[in-house]
Amino acid sequence: MSEDIEKRPYLSSYQDRHGTTRWRFRRAGKTIQIKGEPGEAEFEAAYKAALEGRKFTSAKILKLPGAALPGSFRDAWRKVQKTSEWLGYDPATKDKNSRLATEFLSLRLVENNPAVWGDMLVRDLKRRHMKEIIARFHATPHKAKHMLTTIRKMIYVALDEEWIESDPTWKLSYRPEYTGWRAWTDAERALFEARWPLGTTPRTAYGLALWLGNRRSDVARVKWDWFDFRRGxxxxxxxxxxxxxxxxxxxxxxxxxxxxxxxGEYVLMTAYGKPFSEKSLTGRMADWTKSADMPKGCTMHGLRKTLGKLLAETGATTRQLMDTLGHDDIEHAELYSREAEQQRLARDAMTRLTKRVHVKKPTG
Incomplete structure (x- = not known):
């Protein structure tokens, strides 16, 4: 240290009250404190400025809006939005995934710490981290499931970019505690139909959702020119x-x-002559079912499931279910057909057993 001081005019060191070595530049009765240690970039820049009689200002690192550290989750999400898979998604799917991604990227690693997952490197994600993230959404099981799907999109990009060699979420499944929107029972349908006669807005919304088997986003948009009554x-x-x-x-x-x-242009209209929005249909259906003294759980999407259940019970094939309801993958359609097949097989088996057990014994 003494050799280093001798080579540097006006530079000296001292121990502060905590025993830490500090450096100062003294010349012409003026003292300048220099931070760091000899050899460090900031120290050398400050010493040079003092020699040249300039005022030294530490460089400030500014984080630009939208900046992403290479290899981070924020960087991965940017790349996700450039993939052919993403570009092929419909606007609603993009919007849902974008909202989930934004929430994840701003999610703090731990409480009371500013560090967020968006700035973390994908390679640092461990399986235990993923389980903890999903556990934060235990109160909204389906959101937790969709969050996992969205995060996996970033992980797949990281695999493609060779940032990581394995998927930390491999075979990590999250099954919601409930199965989601359930089908309406025959008794529930009877209650609704008795309360709301044909021609009323509630019955129209109900009928379109049930007999077209489509989502609320499509029910709200049904137009008269979609119907070809000549061709049926x-x-x-x-x-x-x-x-x-x-x-x-x-x-x-x-x-x-x-x-x-x-x-007007739309089949389903409000009292003001305007088409319903998707979200308003959800709230209105809750009001209409409550007015009919029906139990909770009878939703607009549940009517779509009701049609799928009815089709499966009448023998519709998986392919027919897919083409009627508009499912892209066979898994969704098989949910209906498996349930109907289980009930049919159980009924047939018990019928044969009943015939055997209750066979009449000969008299006399």
């Missing part, structure tokens, strides 16, 4: 997936639309 078909232009379905106009569907006046 209705063409559904699904919002999710941008898929087009051509379905028959069944007697049940015709019963719903025949009493209606064609006052």
């Amino acid at each position: 078909t209705v063409t559904i232009k699904q919002k999710k997936g941008d898929k087009e379905l051509v379905l028959p106009i069944t007697p049940m569907l015709r019963e719903i639309i025949d009493p209606l006046e064609r006052k």
Whole structure:
């Protein structure tokens, strides 16, 4: 240290009250404190400025808006949005995943610490971290499931970019505590139909959701020009997936639309002559079912499940279910067919058993 001081004019060191070595530059009765240690970039810059009689200002690191550390989750999410898979998603799917990604990227690693997952390197994610993240959403099981799916998109990008060699979420599943929107029972449907007669707005929304089997986003958008009464078909232009379905106009569907006046472009209209929004339909259905003294759980999407259940119970194949409801993967359709098949097999087995047990014994 003494050799280093001798080589540097006006530089000296001293021990502060904590025993830490400090450095100072003294010349012409003026003292300048120099931070750091000899050899460090900031120290050398400060010493040079003092020699040259300049005022030294430490460089400030500014984080630019939207900046992403290479290899971080924020960087991965940027790359996700450039993949062919992402570009093929419909607007609703992109919006849902973007909202979940934004929430994850701003999620703190631990409480009372400013560090967030968006700034963390993907390679530092461990399986235990992923379990802890998902556990934070235990109160909203389906959100937890979708959050896992969104984070996996970033992990797959990291694998493609060779930032990581293995997926820390491999075979990590998250099954919600409940199965989601359930199908309506026959008794519940009877209650609703008794409360809301044909021609009323609640019955129209109910009938379109049930007999078209589509999501609320499509029910709210059903237009009169989608119906071809001459051919007996209705063409559904699904919002999710941008898929087009051509379905028959069944007697049940015709019963719903025949009493209606064609006052505008849309079949389902509010009292103000405007089409319903997706979110408003959810709230209105809750009000309509409550007015019919129905139990909770009878949702708009549940009517879509009701049609799937009815189709499966009447022998519809998995392919027919997919083409009627607009499912892209076979897994969703098989949920209906497996349940119906289980009930049919159980019923047939118990019927044969009943015949054997209750066979009449000969008299006399």
